[in-house]
Amino acid sequence: MLPVMWHPSRGAFSLWSFSSKDHRLLSLTLRVTSAQGQVGFTLAGPFFSPRISDFGFRTCFANIPAPRAMNLHLSKSFSPRFLFALFTGVAWGGSAGLAADANNSNIFARSLVSPGDPARLQRALLKARRGDSLTIGVIGGSITQGAAASQPARRYGNLVTAWWQKTFPQAKIDFVNAGIGATGSDYGALRAKRDVLSRHPACVIVEYAVNDPDNDISAETLEGLVRQILAAPEQPAVVLLFTMNQSGGNAQNAHGKVGRHYRLPMVSFRDALWPEITDGRMKWTDIEADAVHPNDAGHAYCARVLTNLFAGVLAGLPDSAALPPIPPTPVPLYSDLFEHVTLLEADALKPVANHGWTYEPTDRCWKTDQPGSTIEFEVQGRAVLIMDWHIRGPMGRAKVQVDDQPSAVREAWFDQTWGGYRLTTILARDLKPGSHRVKLELLPDKHEQSTGHEYRLLGLGTAGVAHD
Numbered sequence: 001m002l003p004v005m006w007h008p009s010r011g012a013f014s015l016w017s018f019s020s021k022d023h024r025l026l027s028l029t030l031r032v033t034s035a036q037g038q039v040g041f042t043l044a045g046p047f048f049s050p051r052i053s054d055f056g057f058r059t060c061f062a063n064i065p066a067p068r069a070m071n072l073h074l075s076k077s078f079s080p081r082f083l084f085a086l087f088t089g090v091a092w093g094g095s096a097g098l099a100a101d102a103n104n105s106n107i108f109a110r111s112l113v114s115p116g117d118p119a120r121l122q123r124a125l126l127k128a129r130r131g132d133s134l135t136i137g138v139i140g141g142s143i144t145q146g147a148a149a150s151q152p153a154r155r156y157g158n159l160v161t162a163w164w165q166k167t168f169p170q171a172k173i174d175f176v177n178a179g180i181g182a183t184g185s186d187y188g189a190l191r192a193k194r195d196v197l198s199r200h201p202a203c204v205i206v207e208y209a210v211n212d213p214d215n216d217i218s219a220e221t222l223e224g225l226v227r228q229i230l231a232a233p234e235q236p237a238v239v240l241l242f243t244m245n246q247s248g249g250n251a252q253n254a255h256g257k258v259g260r261h262y263r264l265p266m267v268s269f270r271d272a273l274w275p276e277i278t279d280g281r282m283k284w285t286d287i288e289a290d291a292v293h294p295n296d297a298g299h300a301y302c303a304r305v306l307t308n309l310f311a312g313v314l315a316g317l318p319d320s321a322a323l324p325p326i327p328p329t330p331v332p333l334y335s336d337l338f339e340h341v342t343l344l345e346a347d348a349l350k351p352v353a354n355h356g357w358t359y360e361p362t363d364r365c366w367k368t369d370q371p372g373s374t375i376e377f378e379v380q381g382r383a384v385l386i387m388d389w390h391i392r393g394p395m396g397r398a399k400v401q402v403d404d405q406p407s408a409v410r411e412a413w414f415d416q417t418w419g420g421y422r423l424t425t426i427l428a429r430d431l432k433p434g435s436h437r438v439k440l441e442l443l444p445d446k447h448e449q450s451t452g453h454e455y456r457l458l459g460l461g462t463a464g465v466a467h468d
Helices: 101-111 119-129 156-167 185-195 216-230 252-261 269-278 296-315
Strands: 013-017 027-034 037-044 057-061 067-074 112-114 133-140 172-179 203-207 237-242 266-268 341-345 353-355 358-360 365-368 374-380 383-390 397-402 408-411 421-428 435-442 455-463
Touching: 101 112, 101 266, 101 269, 101 296, 112 252, 112 296, 119 133, 119 203, 119 237, 119 296, 133 156, 133 185, 156 172, 156 296, 172 185, 185 216, 185 341, 185 383, 185 421, 185 455, 203 216, 216 237, 216 252, 237 252, 237 269, 237 296, 252 266, 266 269, 266 296, 269 296, 341 374, 374 455, 383 397, 383 408, 383 435, 397 421, 397 455, 435 455
Parallel strands: 133 172, 133 203, 203 237, 237 266
Antiparallel strands: 013 057, 027 037, 027 067, 112 266, 341 455, 353 374, 358 365, 365 455, 374 435, 383 421, 383 455, 397 408, 397 435
């Protein structure tokens, strides 16, 4: 017998369950005990489960009186390794702005891309259930940072952490927000150890589906980030969150390949809500503050698709003695290049040659505005990345070259008016192991709308670094 959560949203309750093997569910009975007496609901089987990501049955029980007790009974013939239950129909009060209850079941059912392998999440939940201390981490771009949330408490990461603390009041739940606006999983892979893994998280939510392009390069950098998290000594869970832009686009196809390869739990804000928008049941402005960033209601939805996932794993959480083992990390899908990285922010860069560049501690960059100025650095690795500043201002162009590789021109002028941003770009890859020289030279030409030649180097990164 499993405990079932009650959500007082117009008396509606819905359930989605998954089996990790091809088992038959012959019957399911839900019994609600309320002030008006006991009401029972029974579903007949059989139901079949060819794959964990495909199987499911859903049902919605409407107009149920507020319960004093609720239990779910499964027939003895159903012996799943993992039961995933999504309890939908929560309105979180009128101020949260979630959709009408009649639509919630479909919305949150669609949000589950894959439950993945639950072993790591089970351990995190069990740790919280014991009352231990643990940390929830989030890493991503400006959505994760909370760009359009009205206050920090309304960011999805804070809401998720609040769910953990409310669900496990005896535990101490810490939170680390490693969101940095206008950055992708390439920079995320470079900084994961510093910004997230140094805090020893039990669970890390990764959100780069809007900032990353939907291609194999971003899948490879995401894979490096995922492999770093999976390799951490604490064996944290990794959950992928897919958000969207105003056209409904994201990198879910590319990132989903990585998620499926590593059997990661994956949830999609896009899959949950885009059909509501295209079918006219919801307006973009109901959930988004601009073309990309969720408003408070959007953050609430992001949090909800995540906490539904966690609640489902918790519903079937076994005792510690019955926990399944954590599976070994599979061989890379694309590569392990970005699993082994070095991040050299500007303050850590020591030039081996310098003519006309200065380090600015306030802006934390190497900077020049004099055409012809050159600066050189030596780095170690099989790939080299550059981080520089782009903004609509008096910015110039720099030529960048790694060893005797073909040079590239970096355009620092940016045509948008919303501000500046850090851009991370792979300069060279498939290099021989060892030391490589990176040379930058400020060019005399510039964008026709720019009024100056300034260029700011924020840092360098390397991938494919030799193992310690």
